[in-house]
Amino acid sequence: MSLSAVMGIKLSGMQAQQTRATATANNIANAMTPRYDRLETDFYSGDAGGVRASVSPSGAATFDAGSNVDPAQEVVSLIESEIGFKANASAFETGADMWDVLLSIKRD
Template sequence: MSISAIMNIAVSGMQVQQTRAAATANNIANAMTPRYDRLKTNFSSEDACGVSASVSPSGAATFDEGSNVDLTQEVVSLIESESGFKANASAFETGADMWDALLSIKRD
């Protein structure tokens, strides 16, 4: 696997976590909205080129006086999203460092 491929996979991972965080933020913002159906993020892997995410309603029962959003679950989702983003950013930075090392070797 090439350094570029690794960096592209890391970028797709960061984009997926960004999508997840946006859906979670939307759920938190609408937690008190009557009959709001929380959004869930679905992840799927793509053959050797990273991951992708799609957002869809959960399909769970909603309520006339509120939504089906569990704020505890949403906060945990934000924490997981942050950790996933940081891990992918670290992989991307490592790939960038490897490119820098290769360029300095080539120049010498």
């Protein structure tokens, strides 16, 4: 697997976690909206490696006086998104550092 492919996989991971964080923020913002159906994020393997995220309504029962959003669950989801994003970003930065080393070797 090439270095650029690895970096592409990590980039797709960061984008998927960003999608998840956006859906979670939307859930938190609409927690008190009557009949709001919380959004769920599903992750799928990409064709050439990596991951992609898909957001859809949960389909769970909603309420006239509020939504089906559990704030504690949303906070956990946000923390998981942060950890996943940081892990992918760290690996991406390592790949970028490796590119720098390869370029300096090539110049010398």
